[in-house]
Every structure is written in C-alpha cells, then in structure tokens.
Amino acid sequence: MASNVRTRFAPSPTGYLHIGGARTALFSWAFARRHGGTFILRIEDTDVARSTPEAVQAILDGMAWLGLDADEGPFYQMQRMDRYKEVIQQMLAAGTAYHCYTSPEELDRIREEQRARGEKPRYDGRWRPEPGKVLPTPPEGVKPVVRFRNAAEGVVAWDDLVKGRIEIANAELDDLVIARADGTPTYNFCVVVDDLDMGITHVIRGDDHVNNTPRQINILQALGAQVPLYAHLSMILGDDGTKLSKRHGAVSVMQYDDEGYLPEAVVNYLGRLGWSHGDDEIFSREQFVEWFDLDHITPSAAQFNTEKLNWLNAHYIKQADNAHLAAEVSRRLARRGVDPETGPELESVVALYKERVANLNELADSVELYCVEVHPAPELIAQHLGEAARIALASLKARFESAPWEKAALNQAIKDTMAEHGLKMPQVAIPLRVATLGVAQTPAIDAVLEVLGRDRVLARMARYV
Numbered sequence: 001m002a003s004n005v006r007t008r009f010a011p012s013p014t015g016y017l018h019i020g021g022a023r024t025a026l027f028s029w030a031f032a033r034r035h036g037g038t039f040i041l042r043i044e045d046t047d048v049a050r051s052t053p054e055a056v057q058a059i060l061d062g063m064a065w066l067g068l069d070a071d072e073g074p075f076y077q078m079q080r081m082d083r084y085k086e087v088i089q090q091m092l093a094a095g096t097a098y099h100c101y102t103s104p105e106e107l108d109r110i111r112e113e114q115r116a117r118g119e120k121p122r123y124d125g126r127w128r129p130e131p132g133k134v135l136p137t138p139p140e141g142v143k144p145v146v147r148f149r150n151a152a153e154g155v156v157a158w159d160d161l162v163k164g165r166i167e168i169a170n171a172e173l174d175d176l177v178i179a180r181a182d183g184t185p186t187y188n189f190c191v192v193v194d195d196l197d198m199g200i201t202h203v204i205r206g207d208d209h210v211n212n213t214p215r216q217i218n219i220l221q222a223l224g225a226q227v228p229l230y231a232h233l234s235m236i237l238g239d240d241g242t243k244l245s246k247r248h249g250a251v252s253v254m255q256y257d258d259e260g261y262l263p264e265a266v267v268n269y270l271g272r273l274g275w276s277h278g279d280d281e282i283f284s285r286e287q288f289v290e291w292f293d294l295d296h297i298t299p300s301a302a303q304f305n306t307e308k309l310n311w312l313n314a315h316y317i318k319q320a321d322n323a324h325l326a327a328e329v330s331r332r333l334a335r336r337g338v339d340p341e342t343g344p345e346l347e348s349v350v351a352l353y354k355e356r357v358a359n360l361n362e363l364a365d366s367v368e369l370y371c372v373e374v375h376p377a378p379e380l381i382a383q384h385l386g387e388a389a390r391i392a393l394a395s396l397k398a399r400f401e402s403a404p405w406e407k408a409a410l411n412q413a414i415k416d417t418m419a420e421h422g423l424k425m426p427q428v429a430i431p432l433r434v435a436t437l438g439v440a441q442t443p444a445i446d447a448v449l450e451v452l453g454r455d456r457v458l459a460r461m462a463r464y465v
C-alpha cells in the first residue's frame with residue numbers, strides 16, 4: 001500500500017557510518033517501510049573542510065551492508081546550492097530575511113557588553129527591519145550576512161513523537177544567519193529547504209538535533225510550508241556513557257563486518273536498542289518492519305551492550321542457511337589469501353561448525369583448516385603424535401585406504417584400530433585430529449573425516465606415519 005509517509009536519513013560525510021547513526025537510519029527506514037512510504041538518503045556535505053568522498057562511500061557501504069535501501073537519493077547538498085540561494089532571494093524579497101552588516105568583531109563586542117550587564121549574549125537586532133525603524137546606512141565594501149527574521153514574540157511548539165510536547169519562547173531564539181557573507185547557506189537553512197523540497201513528512205533523527213528544531217519550524221512556516229512531524233530519538237552511548245560519535249569512541253558499522261557479525265544480527269540488535277515489542281528479543285527484519293512504531297521508543301539514552309550483540313550473532317549464525325554462511329566464509333578466506341576452492345565443498349564444512357562458533361571469523365578459522373596445509377603446534381605433536389600414536393595411525397590409514405568414504409565405515413575403521421592396539425577412543429581420535437586438522441578439538445571425528453575427504457585425509461596422515 002503506497003502512502004505519503006516520507007522519511008530521510010541525513011548523515012554528514014565527515015567519517016564512517018557508526019552504530020549510533022545506523023540505529024537512527026534503521027528507525028527512519030523501518031518507519032517508511034512500515035507505512036509503505038518512501039525512505040530518502042541525503043548527504044549533508046556542506047562542511048567542505050571535513051567532508052570527504054571516502055566518507056560518502058563508507059556511509060553508502062554501511063547502509064548497503066545493513067540492507068537499508070533508499071528509495072530516493074543519495075542527494076548531495078553541495079549540488080543544491082543554487083536552490084538554497086534561490087530561496088534566500090525569495091525570503092529577502094518577502095521580508096522574512098534581511099541583510100545584516102554587523103562584523104564578527106562588532107558582534108563580539110556586543111556580546112561582551114551584554115555579558116558585562118549580566119544579559120544573555122545575543123544578536124541585538126540592529127539591522128533587523130521593523131515598521132517605522134530607520135536602519136543604519138550599509139558600510140561600504142562590507143558583504144552582509146543574511147539573517148532569518150524570527151518572530152519576536154510567542155512560542156514555537158511541536159508534539160514530538162518520542163519526547164512529547166516541546167515549547168520554546170521565540171524570545172529565546174536569535175535571528176539565525178542563513179547565508180554567510182560569502183553567500184553560502186548555513187546548516188539549518190539547507191536542512192529546511194531540503195525537508196521542504198523532498199516532501200519529508202516525518203523527521204526522524206537523533207535528539208542531538210532537538211535544539212535546531214524550533215529554528216527549522218520557524219523558517220518552514222515563513223516559507224509557507226507544511227511543518228513535518230518530528231521524532232527525536234535518544235542517543236546511543238558508548239561504554240563510557242557519552243554519546244557515540246565519529247570523533248568519539250564509535251566504530252564503523254563495517255568494522256562489525258570485519259569482526260565477523262552477520263548484518264541480520266546487527267539489525268536485530270539495533271532494532272531493540274531503544275525500542276521494544278513486549279519481551280521479544282529476536283525478530284527478523286520483516287517482523288521488525290511489521291511491528292515498528294514510534295510509540296514504543298524509549299526517550300532515554302541507550303547504552304551499547306556488546307555481550308547481547310554477540311549472543312544474537314551466535315544465534316543468527318546457527319539459524320543461517322549453509323549457502324549463506326559458505327558465501328560469508330568464502331569472502332573472508334579470500335581476504336586472507338586462502339583459496340576456498342582448494343578445500344572440500346564449503347557448505348558441508350560450515351554445517352559442522354555453525355553451532356559451535358561465536359562469529360564468522362571463528363567459522364572461517366575452522367574452515368581454513370580444511371583448505372590449507374596445516375602445521376600443528378610443536379606441543380601438540382609432542383603430546384599427541386608420539387610413537388604409539390603413529391603406529392596406530394599407520395594401521396588406521398591402511399584401513400581408510402579401502403573403506404567406503406562414509407561415516408559408519410570410518411567409525412568402524414577407528415574402532416577396529418582401537419581394538420587392534422588396545423587403545424581408547426581419545427588415544428586414536430585426538431592424534432587423528434592433530435594429524436588431519438592440526439588441532440586437538442574438532443566436531444565428531446567421523447563427520448570431520450567424511451567432509452574432509454579421502455584424499456586429503458590420507459595425504460595429511462601420511463606426514464606422520
């Protein structure tokens with residue numbers, strides 16, 4: 001069902017997409033999907049000194065990895081400069097904005113005097129047009145800034161969909177500079193023009209923006225626009241209790257990929273961070289979209305909890321189908337310079353390990369043993385591949401050479417070898433593990449042998465017998 005809900009995620013490309021921004025993006029995306037609406041990606045790249053193309057790419061990569069697909073965009077603010085300038089001209093013509101020639105030095109002086117008088121420092125309105133007021137003559141050679149003519153009285157108010165009603169007295173708000181002396185538009189103004197042009201109905205963003213909202217509402221109203229609804233989400237805090245940000249403590253979403261997390265686990269984890277649906281902890285992306293609403297968002301800040309993410313990750317790895325895991329492992333092995341083609345079929349290897357691992361890197365560690373020549377640690381060789389063990393392995397190898405390559409027959413060969421040499425299971429199975437996979441612990445040995453395959457098993461055993 002198509003609806004008119006239009007949300008946006010608007011990061012600044014001054015670094016990667018981190019977990020705090022990603023949670024905000026997820027909620028904005030899920031709200032649009034829940035209502036059959038449109039999700040827009042907007043790159044707020046006007047801070048040219050800090051924005052980089054690499055950061056844009058990192059944000060796009062992070063969004064793609066999480067599966068947060070945009071219906072429109074990415075739009076880039078730097079490509080919309082002409083439009084912002086056009087709206088500034090319209091506002092000047094309409095009298096909702098005006099030129100101000102006060103220099104930065106003068107502003108400092110005014111603020112100093114206000115502070116000395118015990119007043120709150122603010123622009124004193126000397127260039128603000130008022131009925132009957134005679135404005136000073138513009139100084140020669142000075143390029144003015146453009147200020148928004150904010151209402152002097154009354155309040156600006158909105159019913160925040162997370163925080164409830166918020167009211168700010170207009171007297172608290174300065175006449176905001178919307179264009180600098182060089183003509184470039186300022187942050188809050190660009191956001192307003194974008195939200196207006198992009199027909200945003202629900203601004204879902206972090207509550208670090210809550211102070212911008214009254215200014216943005218006033219400008220929207222001056223433009224005769226319909227004011228969107230606002231939902232200010234709580235911040236995600238790092239382990240030290242302060243806001244995660246690119247500059248402080250947050251790691252890139254893509255680092256979770258590097259560390260072996262499935263995106264499904266991260267999305268589920270982020271979905272529960274500051275939002276709840278009864279006692280449900282585990283839900284698919286589809287379920288989340290179906291359940292998501294703004295009524296069950298916690299207004300207080302949410303703390304990141306790695307342990308819970310790890311628990312979800314292990315759960316999703318267990319549940320994942322083998323082909324999906326094989327693809328994840330293959331990518332990881334290739335990154336390590338290991339050719340996955342040299343091992344047995346990956347799907348059957350991952351099936352042996354998916355219940356036992358905490359993350360995809362651990363899974364790849366185990367699978368790697370099936371693909372490369374293994375070199376057991378000298379202590380393992382000393383402990384498990386002594387003379388008696390090698391003698392047993394030699395007769396086992398002879399049995400393996402003629403055994404049908406399936407679990408029951410391999411098991412029988414091991415049992416016959418135990419009986420022949422008067423050994424217990426571990427006295428045969430552990431040397432066999434060390435010889436074939438280079439480690440003393442593995443899943444059930446008959447399953448391991450079956451998957452590893454006759455040729456590899458015999459070649460690996462041959463090194464010790």
Ligand SMILES: Nc1ncnc2c1ncn2[C@@H]1O[C@H](COP(=O)(O)OP(=O)(O)OP(=O)(O)O)[C@@H](O)[C@H]1O
Pocket residue numbers: 010011012013014018019020021022023024025204205206207208209234235236237243244245246247248
């Ligand atoms: N820690 C956080 N928790 C929740 N949302 C956040 C967090 N940090 C940023 N956001 C939200 O993510 C969106 C994109 O923010 P932005 O790209 O400016 O990231 P940022 O980390 O705040 O940047 P910076 O590090 O430059 O302050 C905004 O809606 C912002 O409110």
